[in-house]
Amino acid sequence: MQFKIDHKSPIPLHIQAENLLRELIDDPQYQGGKFLPNEVNLSKQLAISRTTLRQALNKLVYEGLLTRKKGVGTKVAQPSVSSKSMNWLSFSQEMKARGIPIKNFELHLSWVFPEEKVANFFEIKTDKKILKLERLRGRNEGPFVYFVSYFHPRVGLTGEEDFTRPLYEILEKEHMVIAQLSKEEISARAADKLISGKLDTELGSPILLRKRFVYDQADRPIEYNLGYYRADSFVYTVESRRE
Amino acid sequence: MQFKIDHKSPIPLHIQAENLLRELIDDPQYQGGKFLPNEVNLSKQLAISRTTLRQALNKLVYEGLLTRKKGVGTKVAQPSVSSKSMNWLSFSQEMKARGIPIKNFELHLSWVFPEEKVANFFEIKTDKKILKLERLRGRNEGPFVYFVSYFHPRVGLTGEEDFTRPLYEILEKEHMVIAQLSKEEISARAADKLISGKLDTELGSPILLRKRFVYDQADRPIEYNLGYYRADSFVYTVESRRE
DNA sequence: TTCATATTATTGTATGTACATAATAACATG
DNA sequence: CATGTTATTATGTACATACAATAATATGAA
Known part of the structure; x- marks a missing residue:
């Protein structure tokens, strides 16, 4: 997959990184416990700082979409709960x-x-x-x-x-x-x-x-x-x- | 309120900051739209870097406990519904x-x-x-x-x-x-x-x-x-x- | 072959600095 | 008094650097 971040975009780099990570999360290549690219490599590929990348990663971890382990790596998290309801109606x-x-x-x-x-x-x-x-x-x-x-x-x-x-x-x-x-x-x-x-x-x-x-x-x-x-x-x- | 962070504790500074912020969130002094101490002041009081404090703040914002606005300040969010459906959990x-x-x-x-x-x-x-x-x-x-x-x-x-x-x-x-x-x-x-x-x-x-x-x-x-x-x-x- | 140790890989913690953006306050002017 | 401009305040973005902690892997000794 070709990673891409537009350094000239008005969209903040950490938001673009987040969006890209969401695409990785949906990519079959990273399902089933496969590791995402590590932080150092990914930040180099995107030409953004590791801190900026971690800001995006942190958000996705809080949302329950990614899991990380020091010394091991980052994976897509197991599918979580969601709620459907009729509460929507007036x-x-x-x-x-x-x-x-x-x-x-x-x-x-x-x-x-x-x-x-x-x-x-x-x-x-x-x-x-x-x-x-x-x-x-x-x-x-x-x-x-x-x-x-x-x-x-x-x-x-x-x-x-x-x-x-x-x-x-x-x-x-x-x-x-x-x-x-x-x-x-x-x-x-x-x-x-x-x-x-x-x-x-x-x-x-x-x-x-x-x-x-x-x-x-x-x-x-x-x-x-x-x-x-x-x-x-x-x-x-x-x-x-x-x- | 006396802010306290134990720099000798094995508990990471950003976690201690998070816990302290949770106490602020529960403090009646900060209910009803009152502003929390600003980032620069708070990080100085706690003797931690602003980046470390922001890491804790970010987590609480993602959780829906705090809201922030640039140029304005940080407030406790409305006692809120959970952003995730908890219905499924035991x-x-x-x-x-x-x-x-x-x-x-x-x-x-x-x-x-x-x-x-x-x-x-x-x-x-x-x-x-x-x-x-x-x-x-x-x-x-x-x-x-x-x-x-x-x-x-x-x-x-x-x-x-x-x-x-x-x-x-x-x-x-x-x-x-x-x-x-x-x-x-x-x-x-x-x-x-x-x-x-x-x-x-x-x-x-x-x-x-x-x-x-x-x-x-x-x-x-x-x-x-x-x-x-x-x-x-x-x-x-x-x-x-x-x- | 097994076990202990060292090394490597990767995430986690923390800092200080600089600048951008948005909102508010203060001040000037008509 | 209303409006516009400028200054101030506070959060947001981004970075480079350094070191710590944890887990996995490689290596060497018994």
Whole structure:
């Protein structure tokens, strides 16, 4: 394989080295426990310093793609776990996929100053108002989830959109924003006064809290979402397969 | 805070720096978007080179614990979801990956007739005993998770294995069983008498329940696991990316 | 042939230096 | 007071050098 680094490129040398190493990792020649070229040789071939090369190598080791042993060498790591899930869907898409007809009980839009935690996630200051969306949703029998969402100003929501439509469809069709990455934290907590009032459940009863951080294609934060679910009405499922 | 690095220690300087930074990350003084000491100052205080310090900083940035911006500074990242799906790991591997030292408070093995639900999952009858493993685990401060596991007879566990080792390692090394698929249901519920006794929490307080169905490489069921987590001690994180 | 020792190969640790880039603060001007 | 310019601050990139640690291999002695 011909190793190539463009010393005139504006792309940093350690990033180019990283990309090249990723190609080596995918090359069948280096599968099955075969050693990669050693650091000294590779840095000479690429005409970059060993330190710069090691910076790239370190990153790939942290990611679990490479393993190294002093006195031995560097190899492609054994394939690791990955997770596929339906978590990607917006709530309405999710319920539709489950065949559950959903009713909206409340919808409330407001412009608020973000709390510090929200501002930090969006990487904005707390002195400018952002759009907050509150929705109470459930089945005909009654509500079972209370949502609070905040949106990054960059998204461009005006507050006058039709929020009965799936949210990510609105973002995509009307604001050219494509949600692509979602990170979630699921935890249990006791219902406080607000939540027990919204969900028609006793103060202190268990609630499933689902915090969701949504990013666009450039990994920029676009939405911060809190979902409070009645514990008796919702089970979160995840499937993970070793590859 | 008093920064300290032992130049005489056999522990590498960059590892000590990393550990110290982890302490800074946990220090309330640096929460909420506050800046960490800058690189030049910190390296001087620790009497290590800036390159060595940056090696430690880089690792924590890759792990998602720190964020940096040129011309601005370094901050603790938002208490974040893990960048890798941990769902696949056994509990001990998971906690190790998070750097949380775990203590076993109780371990109880027994042979029991499976309940119908368990028998259905394993596709066996209810008239033959299977191995049940109960473990109460947590930090030094106290237990925070109570596990109940059942194993398919095909796995071949005798009950005399060393269950302080990671479970899937035992299966793989001693029983040639490779766990490959995991399906989970996460929900919230109120602590009943048994659970509140085990986890030292009030009757009725919120518990995060994690039901896990584990299959081998041939998609055959091998383990059914229930994890009851104190709500205040555990957050389940998932990352999903649109493909 | 086996074992001990030396050598080689490769990664790991650490430093200091120099310059580039981005963001913020300070200052000047209209 | 608003705007533009300059200086300062902090991280990012890159390098050469030196030595340490570990593991594998080669060599020589018994």
